[in-house]
Amino acid sequence: MTRILALAAALLAAGLAAGGAEGAKIRVVASLPDLAALTEAVGGDLVEVDTLARSDQNPHDIEVRPSLMLKLRRADLLVRNGAGGDPWVEPLVVGAQNARILPGAAGHVDASRGVAIIAPPGPMDRSRGDVHPEGNPHYTLDPATAEVVTANILEGLARVAPQHARVFESRRREFLGRLAEAMERWRTALAPARGARVVTYHETFTYFLRRFGLEQAGAVEDRPGIPPSPGHLAGLIRTIRERRVRAIVAEPYADPRTVQLVARETGVPVVALGAPAGKREGGAGYIETIDRLVARLAEVLR
Template structure:
């Protein structure tokens, strides 16, 4: 049975790969939000693959050999660049031997370029946890940063595929206009909770909080990437009760049991959120994702 399954998988892969040959640009996104933006801007002219699955921990992704093949054929690679991918992208790039997406090549989009990153540590010191020397890499959760990245993508696509330039331009403008319209709704939805604190597992939601006037500075992790210890959790719960912090955000891959225990003891609300499109039901696009997250957070903050 396994043999037949293997055989069919091989056959299916062979057939699947014949299809995207007619795309003008082959794009690889390291994580889902870049792929979602690339699809939105490139439309039918681009074929997009993603290395990390939307529901898995983006800090720890397997460097599966199939991704070497995708990178070998890619015209464009979109990466965050702020060391989120440092544990798995380098061996894939070494294997890909593709000058089109080498560092500094026109096809290499480093999304964090031109973005002001938060939480840049004063010193490279791992006693402070698994800190990123370049800064907090979860910048795409500020929708205005997504606009910068969309512009970046549209420019690179246009330069590499001039025949599609007007399409890319139109799609990027449409995306930005839609985002601006949504931004008004989101800001309005979260405005009543201005200055409120929320708890998150990891410092993933710093940019989101900053954009929408929420303080997302309390974490279940004592230091980035370090698992929660009972004394630290006790401190967090004490703070939640003392300062009436009731909302705890948890992502699909984070240990839900720990988060559940914290809300059970503090009478808080657990909110399922995600960084990557497709990780929550009904969120194929970036705007859908942020929309869902904003709604869920607003609802939780409103709950009495």
């Protein structure tokens, strides 16, 4: 860690500092891609959004690197997941040496503020490998949380660029209107599958499944972040057969060999789903991604 911080400081001293000309876009760094998409929904063409983690990376295993510190060094606003979902952000913020985005500063947004986090099922201990000691942090895959999350983002953007506050509020209202229309479409598409049982690899989709009335019958991981033991996999395979699980839902970073092993043993199809991606005008990236999730599940579960 000391060597990383020293390298970051050297690069910063070389002239890679924050700042920009008047009228330049607000530089936002989001810890995760879905937060980037929601930030773009509120900020539109007034923001330039970058991410620390890609959608194909395990968000629990992001390496603390000088290149990520440099992104934060230039940022006017940091939007982080919070709820224990991105603890690696803290050392990156320290290494970035950017007072604008420190906790409590105008440019620091914890997007989880006000979200009802699903509590852990029992005692959790990060030292034993548990990665969700504060509860399940994957709340953004429940589209209904977007109202709270975008309100937090709006507040942050308005703090760092108060002259654009009305524009941000207008864009947020427009996005939430489109999201409400999409929610009706998603509910209709998944209504015939209500009550269907699925297994996930990680607990990424817990909020999503609850929102649309699907039952999570188990997870390939032993506990969140813990690779499955042979005994756990044997028990999971029994559960899938006995409870008539109809799909295995896997993230892009899921171990494909383990997922395919379970699929072969049970004959249950695998649905590979990714996190929402940004870079779409008006929040379309977020809505289009949920559209894809719903379409794939509806096809498998019909």
